Structure formats: structure tokens, C-alpha cells
Amino acid sequence: xxxxxxxxxxxxxxxxxxxxxxxxxxxxxxxxxxxxxxxxxxxxxxxxxxxxxxxxxxxxxxxxxxxxxxxxxxxxxxxxxxxxxxxxxxxxxxxxxxxxxxxxxxxxxxxxxxxxxxxxxxxxxxxxxxxxxxxxxxxxxxxxxxxxxxxxxxxxxxxxxxxxxxxxxxxxxxxxxxxxxxxxxxxxxxxxxxxxxxxxxxxxxxxxxxxxxxxxxxxxxxx
Numbered sequence: 001x002x003x004x005x006x007x008x009x010x011x012x013x014x015x016x017x018x019x020x021x022x023x024x025x026x027x028x029x030x031x032x033x034x035x036x037x038x039x040x041x042x043x044x045x046x047x048x049x050x051x052x053x054x055x056x057x058x059x060x061x062x063x064x065x066x067x068x069x070x071x072x073x074x075x076x077x078x079x080x081x082x083x084x085x086x087x088x089x090x091x092x093x094x095x096x097x098x099x100x101x102x103x104x105x106x107x108x109x110x111x112x113x114x115x116x117x118x119x120x121x122x123x124x125x126x127x128x129x130x131x132x133x134x135x136x137x138x139x140x141x142x143x144x145x146x147x148x149x150x151x152x153x154x155x156x157x158x159x160x161x162x163x164x165x166x167x168x169x170x171x172x173x174x175x176x177x178x179x180x181x182x183x184x185x186x187x188x189x190x191x192x193x194x195x196x197x198x199x200x201x202x203x204x205x206x207x208x209x210x211x212x213x214x215x216x217x218x219x220x221x222x223x
Contacts, residue, residue, distance in 0.1 A: 044185035053169035074164030110141035112215035
């Protein structure tokens with residue numbers, strides 16, 4: 001279990017070493033999460049734990065931060081980025097769903113699922129898929145991340161933290177700090193993640209389409 005303190009940047013180049021916020025998994029320290037939120041507001045990219053694996057996150061409405069996130073992850077604008085939302089109350093602002101789609105979402109959230117939905121006009125065009133006008137949306141079941149989202153007050157733009165050329169997400173906070181020195185501003189450490197990707201389901205058609213089966217149970221969706 002991580003200790004309840006904030007470790008200052010360290011290393012041969014302190015300005016480049018990401019900060020490490022060691023957060024208690026059951027009783028997150030608001031003071032430290034507010035510091036992390038301040039970095040997001042400044043356009044920084046952070047590595048955060050989720051209920052599936054570590055993710056890179058940035059401010060939703062910051063184009064420069066979103067571009068930086070894509071560069072760090074090594075993906076282009078055709079790669080679906082995901083909106084991390086605190087709950088489904090934010091859904092209507094970013095996606096168009098009918099009653100049947102909403103029932104599926106409600107049955108599986110919060111949880112380790114990513115849903116591909118039709119993007120609303122509120123989603124900046126640069127963030128939706130360029131040809132399909134869709135967006136990935138997710139409500140994580142992770143207390144620390146939920147508290148961060150509550151303090152940030154708007155969804156975060158996210159992508160799984162997988163290094164370019166690799167297939168498995170990174171899961172160790174110190175390894176992430178070292179490998180991403182000079183590229184991200186901070187790492188939130190609340191203990192290890194399951195290190196298994198989310199289940200991805202496309203709800204834009206008449207029937208759900210499973211894009212990837214991961215940690216989230218398909219039975220929860222009636223699939």
C-alpha cells in the first residue's frame with residue numbers, strides 16, 4: 001500500500017522527472033489530488049491508475065495537451081481517445097444515446113468498460129473519430145480516479161498507458177516516472193492496477209458489437 005505522502009521530484013534532472021503523488025487507495029488525500037488537478041489545468045499530461053490499467057490523461061478542452069497526449073502514446077487522430085467521466089450524468093453533454101443504449105450503460109457503470117458512442121456537437125471535432133464522429137466513453141470504478149474527476153469537475157481525455165511498440169500497459173509508478181521523464185508532469189500512485197484492458201463495446205449500431213473483450217464481463221451487458 002502506498003504511503004500517504006507526496007514525494008518531490010528526484011533524479012539527476014529534477015525539472016524533467018515527473019512528480020509522484022502517493023495517494024491512499026481508500027482515503028485519497030484531497031490536498032494532493034488538488035495539486036494534480038492544477039497540473040491538468042496548466043495543460044500537463046499525467047499518468048493515473050484506473051480499474052483496468054494505468055492511463056495517460058489530460059484536460060478535455062486543451063488542444064495542445066491532447067496533441068501532446070497522442071504524441072506520448074504514439075497514436076494518430078484515428079485512434080479513439082476516451083472520455084473518463086465520473087458518472088452518467090455527464091453523458092448527454094458528449095454522446096447521443098437512446099433508451100436501450102442507456103440501459104446497457106447503466107448496467108455496466110462504473111466498471112472496466114469503454115463504450116463507443118455517437119459524439120454530440122459538444123465534443124470538439126478534433127477529439128472524435130475523424131470519419132465516424134464517434135467517441136469512447138468510460139466511467140471507471142476506482143476511488144482515487146473518481147475523486148480526481150470530482151475535483152477536476154469535467155471529464156478527462158484518456159488513453160491506456162502502453163508504450164509505443166509494446167502490447168502490455170505499464171503498471172509500476174516508478175517505472176512510468178523513469179520511462180516518461182521529461183514527457184509527463186506527474187504520476188499518481190495508489191497501488192497496482194489489474195493490468196488488464198477494458199472491454200470495448202461499440203453501441204453506435206442497431207446491435208452492440210464487442211471490439212475487445214477485457215476485464216469487464218460481457219454478461220453484465222447481456223452479451
